Amino acid sequence: MSWQSTTIAILILACIGYHQINASALMQQRNRRSIDLNAAHMLISDARLDKAVIPTAYKLEFTAEPEEGKFNGVVWINVTWLEPSDEIKLHVHQDLQVTQAVAMLSIYSVENNEPKLKTENVRIVRTERIPKKPLYVLHLEKSVEKGTDCQLQLSFSGQLSNETSEGVFRTSFADKTSNECKWFVATHMRPNNARRVFPCFDEPSFKTPFELKLARPKSMMALSNMPLSKTTDMENREGWVWDTFQTTPPMSTFTLGFVIGELHNIESGAVDNGVNVKIYGRRDYLEPLKDVPNRTRRVVKELQSYWGLDFPLKKLDIVALPNYYAVRPADNWGLIFFKESELSRTGVWQIAQEITYQWLGALATPYWWSDAHINKALASYMAAWTAFKIDNGAELQGKWPMTILYSLYYEFSKRYPHARITGMKYETTASKTELIFRMFNYTLGETTFRQALRKFIREKEYKTFFGDDIWSALTEQAHTNRVLCRQVSVNEIAGSWITKDRLPVVTVTRDYKKNSAVLKQRVYLRDRPHDVPDQDKMLWWIPIVLVDEEKLDFHNYTPRVWMKKEREIEIKDLPKENQFIIVNPEEIGPFPVNYDIQNWNMLAQYLLNNQEGRSRIPVYTRAKLLHDAWNLAYAGDLSFATALNMTLFLKYERDHLAWDPVFTMIDHIGRHIDSSEVHKKFETYVRMLLTPLYEELGSEPKPDEDRSQTHLRGLAKVFLCRAGYKPCIEEAQAVYKKWMESEDPDEGNPVANQFICPVFKWGTREEWEFGLQRVINFPPSRKQSERTYLLKTLVGCPIESWKIDRILNITILEDNGNFTETDIYLIFSMLTGGASGYTTLFHFLKNNWEIIKVRFENKPHLWDSIITSATNVFTTQEGLDMVSELYVQRQGEFGTAEYIIEKALRNIKEETKWSDENLPVIEKWVDNYLEQQNSEEKVKFLRK
Template identity: 65%
Template sequence: MLSFFKAFTLLIFLVTVEARTRRSIDLIAAHSLVADSRLPREISPNSYNLEIAPQLNEGTFNGRIRINVTWQEPTDKITLHAYENLDIFKIIVTQFVPDDETEKASPKSLLPTQIRVLKTQRDPKTPLYVIHLEKVANRGTQCEIDLTYKGRMFNDTSEGLFRSSYVDPQTKTQKWFAATHLRPNLARKVFPCFDEPEYKVPFVINVARHKNMTALSNMPVEATKPMEEKPDWVWDRFQQTPPMSTFSVGIVISEFDYDSSNFDTEYQKPGTTLHSKVRVWARPDFISALKNVTTKVFRAIKILEEFWGCPYPLPKLDLLALPNYQATRPADNWGLLLFKESELSGRGSWHISQELAYQWLGALATPFWWSDAHINNALARYVTAYTTVKMETNESFNNWPMTMLYSIYYEFSKRYPHGKSTAIKQDSTSAKTELVFRMLNYTLGERTFKQGLQNFMKDRQYKTFFADDIWKSLTVQAKKDQVLKDDITVNSIAGSWITKDRLPVINVTRDYDKKTVTISQRVYLRERPHDVPDQEKFVWWIPIILIREDKMDFTNSTPTVWMRKQREITLTDLPSDDKFIIINPEEIGPFPVNYDIQNWNMLAQYLCTENRVKIPVNTRAKLLHDAWNLAYAGDLSFATALNMTLFLKHEREYLAWDPVFTLIDHIGRHIDSSDVHKKFQTYVRLLLTPLYEELGDEPQDGECEGKSHLRSSSKVFLCQAGYKPCIEEAQTAFKKWMESENPDEGNPVSNQYICPVFKWGTNEEWEFGLQRVINFPVNRKQSERTYLLKTLAGCPNEAAKIEKLLNITILEQNGNFTDNDVYLIFSMLTGSANGYTTLFNFLKKNWDTIKVRFEGKLHLWNSLITSATTVFKTQEGLDMVSELYVQRQSEFGTADFVIEKALKNIKEETKWSNDNLPVIEQWLDEYLEVNNATK
């Protein structure tokens, strides 16, 4: 079966740079930017004066940059960043020399002297541009570097200075606009510069435009003057910016419009007389879709100003919805934010909150180098989440941090976290660090945490910072407020989490006679085998926050004690043996907790009573999630874990249900090769049917996204489990497609109906889908064909359908299917026991023919062996694969290592099945009998 869960969720100074030598925790050593071409430290910039004149129709721009610099060391070279697309054709270097050549000369006595440029040099392997001078300039020398150049704008990417267009619906003419996206190190594509975050200096920006267009930049326009050589053009000069990094520069030239009501609305900053003007821009026919954006912005700014304890730092803020914007995330230029139209017009406020967070953390205070950018990103994510939650919108983000936390539990509990993906590692590490900030907010207390960060921002505004600056500010405030002992530092706590690609699990064992509890920590490993090297060396600083049934207080998040990288500790004076305890409520720390069986049973019984609401919904979700995942990992009996689901019969809070669907998917796919699976599907139907029927088929006016999500998820998993009303609804919708006159012209069926039809429907319906793939027109979106092919392969219950698809694509070599299609089919068949078992039998039956077919296609051969042999989970599967290995031992070729690894993994999975399937089956038998359900 296709993984319905997967289908459903397809879900970062005029100042002299300070000499700073302290090294913070390096999170992203593998990040490509860490190895970015560093500039020599001999010269540093003091200010920039930038002139940009884009030619939108031609896709080119003229530029001039004047950089005021100071020599930090004697040198006769100036090294800048400049991309090869910049044609620099004029260079003037002017030195300012004191009249009397003494250090006491006043600035007014400085006289300019031009220094001759001997030659320039480009490094073909790096974006460095070197200017060789006729003489050495000494330390303290000030010069102006004046460079005139040309460049190209591209409209196939949204990087650097790019252009794009849209069609005016009234005049039917093409309208061009230009904009910049310079983060993280793309300013060098637009102007020669010292393109490193540590160089924060003021900018004066000048933009040439046609008089019918509007130019926007980081600051308000200071003056506009006609361009002498072009009477229809003007120059806009913008006010000087505060000190900022090159990636914060922002420019937009367009014929966009803004809602005048937005401009007239002024936001009064607390304690000041400064007004920030907020304008929201878009193409004229789209501006009506952005009516509520300004309200969101004002609310978010108010929350962020209160959080940081300082006002929004610029006199204005422009937000733009760009058509055809191709960047993966908005451009957070300082005072000029660029979004996709869908991002700015959407119901939620996450994107707006995130980009506003970067106005303080990233623009006002900036990471010194990319090794600290990850801390910046993690803290910005935390602040974004904090802001979004405080805004109390009706969006599903209210389930933060659970959804994010569950995903990093899965990632860090793998035998090999991240695989070979640097991107996954960066994202999961940043998510984990975000949760560390959340943990510190709880354990230090929100007032201490916020005050520490406000002190940090006050100290580092308009400057750069290391991660250590954040930890130090939090430590100082925590000591001042007496919430940390003198021998504890936040750096020590955070470092124990951030430097490890693992998470801990806490084991809680009570001695009910002595009223004590022993708490131990170890590495959390979910995947088997649990033979990770050196796991005994992993220890963390862990806050132990304990809730007891006889004194339930979920408002106090002060740790009872910190585990100071201790393997085990013992606490005394616990409640009596008929009262439960909860460790780590509200998922304050990113770690699961395992209890002794008696405590688990008391929790399960309490949750089935009306008093369960005394336990906050996030903690109810945590208890359920921890139990199932610990059982999956082999650390808890499945009978105990399944008991923890019994309270769901009465539970209607969607946050408590949120982990259920992931767990159903994980367990269901693991046991679907056994007879237990049918009983499990019956259990799923009994669990979800009352919930789905109570929610109703259609959303209600004004309901939150969480409730809509709960309805959709329930329906998806009920369909997966064979819920008849769902199947009948899907077949009714599919029938309209089958009866259409030209079914190849388009698909009128929603994707949610296709898999249930191919899984539970007739052979005729599946054959219809197959013909649609074969006859798919080239002028339609190929992504629709891909989805159809995925469901054709991944959804059917019947082996005959899958075998027919394999016959057509591999044995008959039907020309309508490419090698990529075949690769996709193999991949989809690993999602169910029926799929990979059919594939295995097909391989065994047609070995010689397939071997010849794939003789020159080793990637397909390796993929076939992988998909057909590595996913078995029972003794029967182990026997099948072992027999094939013995029969064909010398014929696997490049896939020999695959089969050997598969046998090792299947042995582990078989052990899991032998240990857990009898327990699961016994529990299900008792549950179904109590509920008078047919197996």
């Protein structure tokens, strides 16, 4: 009996009931909905199959010819009809050639209580490729009844990708031992690239077993999802063999993977449950991978413990691929491909994330890509949990969750989040969902959260799921454990967060006589004006976790109450009037909190004056208080005097996590007030704030110094240099001088990037002119990225207008041939970074209007760019008057930039309001601060 008929017989015996169950499940899934993104925002808009015919098994034979850049093969697909149909529709990429197609029906009956198989060839009358879609249709000579089985045999061929790492691709490297060019052939099927490799039903919901047979030269090795079953010589091809791998469990096409090449492995042994873990790479790159086996074993062990479920396959192979171009690793089931540089890095987070997908993605799979953001979010959360479990968070210290949280605060507070970029929306939605999982882990309790996920993964083994299934599992467990009332579902809570491109802010106003407080929620907006449509209709389920000064209990995260999509609630039994409260400590939920002035002032005084108490407030919460205060002030919801008071305790703060939001504050406020007289005073405040920190850290790293200290020193130095810290400028000039004195300065740049901007900002005319000549004379043989960085700093760092005028004259008026249009576009962009830049550009445009208009007559992108950069960044009444005068003077001459200047005027009016309200407050506070600091210095001097 042939392989095909034997396989069909086995499938009939094993799957008579399976087809009925699978068909029923598919129909149920088609009628279900989950917490979904709008279809327009989905990451992947794909050609869907109608599911009249579904696959139940694959056998794939594949031969690659890496040196010729070609491949070919045969695939046998067992399918069954869920609805009567005279066609079979499947995915075939436009670049994949189908050379032959055969369909063999399987008709079975039961005689004497035994299944009897009869096969019947059904003629394919024609094949059809759907224009502009990766769909391939087999039209049959007759309609086939529901429940009928069939085996398709399709021969195919194609080209190995050489420029991208998707589908099936080849990559080469020079072997140092043999001085030969060596080839790898590998696959990256995610998200929908299996159709580039072989004809298939390329959707995540179709989970079927795969049997793979690969051809390879005897000098090479092949790896796939499953262990090797047998190796046999190829007929009629000397020196080549067939590797047949064990049949996989049911899985989606995007998790299929293989690699063929001269692989060498580092033996790493088995994890507790016996799964065989091996790390592979090219022979010359094994040394940097020596620590990977240990890190991988620890990750697998922790994840097995969390899921309460053994690793789903018998083995896990991880391969460091040379010249691998994909943005992220290829997480095939049981076989993961990394870039060499990524796999050799220290830490476990990225390894943990990819191995998490072995359970959450391969074992249990999202039904469609609309739920991929939930899958990605939970996998990222699990990776962070694993990293904290293994090294107590040393690798992620400061990066998670604060980095993504602060980015979300910034993005979702814009008037137009994501700038209408779908890919960015997908990423921010996934990041927000990751933080929602973190919120539930806190508010429901880690025990409930873990129990729910364990139950979920067991129920969805070898199956697909919707996002709702995860939320439902959490709901059921929370009800069982009595940590959530029966009338409330996690689905509803999660939906209030995930379906909005916004985040809330909660305002707490205390009544100190009644020991109560009113809490109000609304949309958090930084950009002005705050006129976002439908903002009054947006409400969230918000957990109110509260800590008071008397107890300072940062271990109990059970919400005191939930704001159940309520605009306003009242809470009672608060502490005495002389004690502060903190709402949402440790950023349990992704929302900032505002307080009445008295509570803010009590917090500021406590952090400043109570050294022992300050250490009892965790650093994430100290960082939150700083971050919330200045963001709310920036948004116009809090006085800058109050926000700046919150920075006073920093004179005693040495944890980089608390300092990180301060650097962002310095940057944002500094840029906003750059064009005012307050700015110089603010820079003095920055120097006085940062100098003690930097001097205590020292200018050079200490032996075995913690990375966080290195990070903190680096940021402190950058901002001190920017604020005119004299030792920094002198150090930068000393290093720069060596370059100026070198015999051939165009041969290379010996100056570290950190020193270049201080020289161009604070240095001499001679130093800046030297930099200009290096850009003009830059040799084409050197990396152009070095020239780009030099040009950026040459233009973006100076505060003296003559330097900016000089570069504008050379590039625009003189039309110097050493500068391209790309350079000019970059120059305009860099000049928006500071008041000196955009103000000088404005006057240059105004004074040379006719010449520039002619120069850019046929270059609307440059014309629009100079109008944008020269008019859109002003923030004061003086700037508004200047731009208004130009608009009136040149009415009708702006051409394609007419809408740009009109938009600029609207923006400047809003920014002027901000400046009128806040600059006097900032100036008064800074004056008082500087006066107090000077008084303290005088007292110290007198004591000496």
